[in-house]
Amino acid sequence: MHSISFNPVANQISTKQAAELIQVHESSIKRWCNDGELQFTLTEGRHRRLALENLIEFARGRGIEVPLAWFRGFEADVWFSTSAALTGDYSSVMSLIGSWIKSNRIGYVYRLVEYLNDQGVEWAAICDHVLAPIMTLGAEEWKSGCGTRVDEHYNAEIVNDILQFRRHSHRHLGGNVRPSSRIAVLGCPGSEFHELGLMMVRVILEELGWSVIYLGSNVPVIDLADAQRKYSAEMVCISISSAQTFAGYSRAAEVLASCYSDERPYVLAMGGPEANQGTDELSYTDTFKELLMFSDIQTFASWIGQKESQGAHRVIG
Template sequence: MSSFAPSRPIDLGTGAVAELLDIHPSTVKRWFDRPGLSTTSGGHRRIPLDLVLDVARARGRRVHLHGFGTHAGQAWYAMQALEHGDPGPACDVLVHWLRTRRSHLIGRFLWHVAGRGDAPDPGVLDGVFGGFMRRVGDGWERGELRIADERAASREVGEATGRLLVAAAGKADDPDPDRPTAVVGTVEPEQHVLGSQLVRLLLFHRGWNVEHLGTGVPVPEIVATQRALDASLVCVSFTPPAVAADVLRFIEATGGLADPQRPFSLVVGGGGVRGLDPSGLDEAFTELAAIGDLVALGDWLDEHG
């Protein structure tokens, strides 16, 4: 656990306020020229976040933190840590909101940190979307969270991921024969869809046509789809309780069914590939890779795409 504290007071410097409200620093000084504000030892003004949001609201300037109400400080703290590459506080605050029955804030936070810009950051998808769900799974196994909590978390993460996929619909719904095609899914009996959906999202934003088969797909169906589409890549996600031996059996079965006249690369990923050594099984594929996270997958696609 990181040092997230729900009641942590937040004071901002002039530059941070200017960035948050998208105004000039001189405007910050004018709007917050009032007695009682604290200063640093160097004489720099410190402005409470609550005051910043109140003044912004009064001046008709709405910012994303307004959507978090009295929990804006928690959201800000987690977002700042994420900007510095630390997803721990974000996962902490999401679990805190889940436990305190504020799950609506979870989806709002996920959309904000992943929905900005042209494409979601794979590190955010891994560290926040995936990291939060791993925390939820661990909490459920320890008896700290209820089934209802797990379902609420899955709903919010699933809906946020769905929004991101809709935002990429222009690429998803208009297959281009000049773009490479990938087949994505999970093999039976796997029923966890988040990993494959995040892979799908990553591929969309890297210019791939994607056929998402969903969960629990038999191996022959995966290979048949690859053949029908002449896909150059197949990505299959494995989550615990799947282990390396399960993944090896899948690789062997897939290689046995693969058509040498329609070669493709096979990427297996997720928590189930930990400890996997696929050496010696790559003869049936253009490339064979076991990749544990989306950042590494993004690097692999950049190298092999």
């Protein structure tokens, strides 16, 4: 059984939605309805409504390629979950993904992430509201006794695979990547081994054309400073998970500040769940060209997007 149920009216779509879904003109939908080829019902206001499942089968019969057709048996679930996500409600998406993970339909999860983005859900929002919850789903189940550490690691591998596929497919297709001399150094400092959030930042930067020096997890902060000097990087970005306290940011900023040189200025961006306390709690805020703290990927994406639109698309002016 599906994880999401709909009332008898909820899986009905308008002729306009039907046209968008199978990528034809709305007049074609109306003509097929008038000719009796496509079944429909009428609302009290005399508006046509079509059952989504019937529309998908109709399109298949005519050889019309429909992206939703890949989710055979779950077309309605995906359609209405995606519609909700476009309004900012991701609860149905996560219920669907949770059921697919439990039933080992992992291919559906990968394809849904791609489909959400194709339908207009921004990648940064997918990171915050889909990929991050997939990671916490395993951790929460383990803490409640309903899952195991294996489940948590399994979910993390799913997110890792999605991120790697995004990177490689975007490079292969060209995407929005622009040649650039802008360099960013990324790493998780100290004893920090949770790097999926940092990988999300990597994807965003690479798609904007940045060259990323990715040092990975458990990196001594001094190594981040050395890499910044070596490559004259315009940005150093570190990620610290909720396993560490706010003091982790303070220690990292202190070490980087002690090595900072005005001859090689850079922006320091620090992200993680505890980063929402803000820069006011940190010393050395005036040392760097700029200091950004962000607790979600959308905040970082918005910030870097604004910087990209300013002065020759450079963070350091």
